[in-house]
Amino acid sequence: MSSSSPVAATIVIFGGAGDLARRKLVPALFDLHRFGHLARETVIVGNGRSVEDDAAWRASMKAAVAEFGHDTPLDEAAWEAFSTRLFFHRGDLKAAHDLVEMKARLEALEKERGLPGSRLYYLAIPPSAIAPLVVNLGAAGLVHPVETPGPWSRIVVEKPFGHDLASARALNDEIHGVFRERQVFRIDHYLGKETTQNVLVFRLGNGIFEPLWNRRYVDHVQITVAESIGVEGRGRFFEETGILRDIVQNHVLQLLCQVAMEPPVAFEPNAVRDEKVKVLRSIRPQTPEEVLRDTVRGQYGAGSIDGQPVPGYRQEPNVSPASLRETYAAWKVQIDNWRWAGVPFYLRAGKRMPKRVTEIAITFKTPPIALFRKTGVLTQEPNVLILRIQPDEGIALRFGAKQPGPTMKVDTVKMDFRYADAFAGKTHDAYERLLLDALHGDSTLFARRDEVEAAWEHVTNVLDVWRGNPPSDLPNYECGTWGPEAAMELMARDGRRWRRP
Ligand SMILES: NC(=O)c1ccc[n+]([C@@H]2O[C@H](COP(=O)([O-])OP(=O)(O)OC[C@H]3O[C@@H](n4cnc5c(N)ncnc54)[C@H](OP(=O)(O)O)[C@@H]3O)[C@@H](O)[C@H]2O)c1
Structure with a gap:
C-alpha cells in the first residue's frame, strides 16, 4: 500500500x-x-x-x-x-x-x-x-x-479488455484517441493481490531462490486457477466469453509473467512491464496442429460439489443446450528464452472443480544420482515449491526426509508458510491497493497496451484454431472433478501429472 x-x-x-x-x-x-x-x-x-x-x-x-x-x-x-x-x-x-x-x-x-x-x-x-x-x-x-x-x-x-486481438487493438486505438498511455490504467485485480506481488518479492528479495529459478533446476511449472462455482447466473456472458478469454488471457498469463520474467532494472512501471512483455513475446507461437496437441477444452456436465448435486453447463440459465463453450482450458506453453528453454509451463483454469484454488507450482528436477537406491529407495519425489495465491495464501516447499527408524525410507514432507499465521491483522483487498495506485499515478500493477495485445495474440491463435475444429465430446468432465481425461493425457504424454491441490 x-x-x-x-x-x-x-x-x-x-x-x-x-x-x-x-x-x-x-x-x-x-x-x-x-x-x-x-x-x-x-x-x-x-x-x-x-x-x-x-x-x-x-x-x-x-x-x-x-x-x-x-x-x-x-x-x-x-x-x-x-x-x-x-x-x-x-x-x-x-x-x-x-x-x-x-x-x-x-x-x-x-x-x-x-x-x-x-x-x-x-x-x-x-x-x-x-x-x-x-x-x-x-x-x-x-x-x-x-x-x-x-x-x-x-x-x-x-476486464475484459477486448474480445480478441483485433478488438483489443481497436479499443486501444479508440482510447488513445483521447487519452495518452500514461493516463490509462487497465486493471487486472490479480495483480493487486498481496500473494501475486509476493511472487516477485519471494524471487528477488531473497538470495537463495533466484539462482534455482531457471532451466537448469526447474523441470516444469504448473499454474492453476480453479473455481468450484459454475457460471452463477452469468450464462449469457459466459456463452460469449468462455474461460480462455475470461481467466487465461488475463489472470493466468499475468501469473506466468510474474514467475517467468527477468528481474527488472528498477521496480518502476515501465521497467516491470517491459520485462513482462518480453516473456509474452518469448512464448513460442503454435501451429494449428500444435494448438490441437497442446491445448484441451472442457465443459462441465452434471455432478456434485461437496455432496450436493449441481447441474451441467448446458442446463444453466441462458446457456444453449448444445453449447460448445469451454468452462475448462489446459494449455502447454513453451517460453523460448535463455532462462526457460525446454521448461514447459502447464496452464489450466476451470469451473466446477472440486475446490477453489489458485496456485503456481514449480517442480524441480530430481537429483542427478539416486544415491539411496541400494537401500531400497528407488524413486524420490521431486521438490515442489507451491505459491498459493488464494485461498489459504502462502508458500510451501515439498521435499524428501528420512522416516525415523532403523531402515532407510524416504517420505515427502512439507515446509509451510501461511500469511494468516505470519501477518496478523487486516489483509487489504486487491481493489484498495489498485485504486490507491491509480490515484497516485503508479501503473506498475496495471497492464500496458503492448502487454495486453501480446497476451491476446497467443490467445486469439488458440481461439481461431478451436473455432475451426469444434469439439465433439462436450460435456467431458463431471462437476466436482479436476477436468477432462484429455487434460490428464496432455500431462501423461510428457511423463508428468497435474497436481491435486
Ligand atoms: N462484477 C464483477 O465482479 C466484475 C469483475 C471483474 C470485471 N468486471 C467488469 O466490470 C464492468 C462492469 O461490470 P458489472 O458486473 O458491474 O456490470 P453491471 O452490474 O451490468 O453494471 C454496469 C453498469 O453500467 C451502467 N451503464 C450501462 N450502460 C450505460 C449507459 N448508457 N449510461 C450510463 N450507465 C450505463 C449501468 O448503470 P444504469 O443501469 O444505472 O444505467 C450499470 O450499473 C464490466 O466490464 C465487467 O466485465 C466486473
Whole structure:
C-alpha cells in the first residue's frame, strides 16, 4: 500500500449502481477512507441511469458496504463521514450532453470542496460502452491534456479488455484517441493481490531462490486457477466469453509473467512491464496442429460439489443446450528464452472443480544420482515449491526426509508458510491497493497496451484454431472433478501429472 500522502482528487464511477461498484469499488473506497488513505477533500461521484439522486445512491451503497465490506458490523460513524463524500450524477454516458452537464456538476463540487480538478474515471460499465464514453469524455472537455501542468485525468478500464486481438487493438486505438498511455490504467485485480506481488518479492528479495529459478533446476511449472462455482447466473456472458478469454488471457498469463520474467532494472512501471512483455513475446507461437496437441477444452456436465448435486453447463440459465463453450482450458506453453528453454509451463483454469484454488507450482528436477537406491529407495519425489495465491495464501516447499527408524525410507514432507499465521491483522483487498495506485499515478500493477495485445495474440491463435475444429465430446468432465481425461493425457504424454491441490 502506498505510503505517500493522500491525493486530493475526484473519483467518478461510471456504472456506479452496478455489481462491481457495489461488491468491490465502494467497499474498497470505504476502507481507504477508514484507514486515512483518502484526502479530506476527495469526493466520489457515481453515474448511471437507474439511480434517482445522491440520497438514493448513498442508501444503496450503505447496504452494499454492509453486505460486501470488511467492517462488520458497519461502523455507523465512519459511514456517516464517508457518505458525505458520495454524490450521484444521473445520466446516459452515451449522450454527449449528459457528459457536458456532468462537467458542470463536477466543477461545482470541486470548487465547493477545494479540489484541484484532478479526476480518476473508473469505467465499471459494459465493454461496449467504453469507446462511446471515452469519446464523450474528450468532447465534453473532461480530459486534461498530459502536456499541461496542473490537474490530471486518468481512466481505469476493467476486464475484459477486448474480445480478441483485433478488438483489443481497436479499443486501444479508440482510447488513445483521447487519452495518452500514461493516463490509462487497465486493471487486472490479480495483480493487486498481496500473494501475486509476493511472487516477485519471494524471487528477488531473497538470495537463495533466484539462482534455482531457471532451466537448469526447474523441470516444469504448473499454474492453476480453479473455481468450484459454475457460471452463477452469468450464462449469457459466459456463452460469449468462455474461460480462455475470461481467466487465461488475463489472470493466468499475468501469473506466468510474474514467475517467468527477468528481474527488472528498477521496480518502476515501465521497467516491470517491459520485462513482462518480453516473456509474452518469448512464448513460442503454435501451429494449428500444435494448438490441437497442446491445448484441451472442457465443459462441465452434471455432478456434485461437496455432496450436493449441481447441474451441467448446458442446463444453466441462458446457456444453449448444445453449447460448445469451454468452462475448462489446459494449455502447454513453451517460453523460448535463455532462462526457460525446454521448461514447459502447464496452464489450466476451470469451473466446477472440486475446490477453489489458485496456485503456481514449480517442480524441480530430481537429483542427478539416486544415491539411496541400494537401500531400497528407488524413486524420490521431486521438490515442489507451491505459491498459493488464494485461498489459504502462502508458500510451501515439498521435499524428501528420512522416516525415523532403523531402515532407510524416504517420505515427502512439507515446509509451510501461511500469511494468516505470519501477518496478523487486516489483509487489504486487491481493489484498495489498485485504486490507491491509480490515484497516485503508479501503473506498475496495471497492464500496458503492448502487454495486453501480446497476451491476446497467443490467445486469439488458440481461439481461431478451436473455432475451426469444434469439439465433439462436450460435456467431458463431471462437476466436482479436476477436468477432462484429455487434460490428464496432455500431462501423461510428457511423463508428468497435474497436481491435486
Ligand atoms: N462484477 C464483477 O465482479 C466484475 C469483475 C471483474 C470485471 N468486471 C467488469 O466490470 C464492468 C462492469 O461490470 P458489472 O458486473 O458491474 O456490470 P453491471 O452490474 O451490468 O453494471 C454496469 C453498469 O453500467 C451502467 N451503464 C450501462 N450502460 C450505460 C449507459 N448508457 N449510461 C450510463 N450507465 C450505463 C449501468 O448503470 P444504469 O443501469 O444505472 O444505467 C450499470 O450499473 C464490466 O466490464 C465487467 O466485465 C466486473
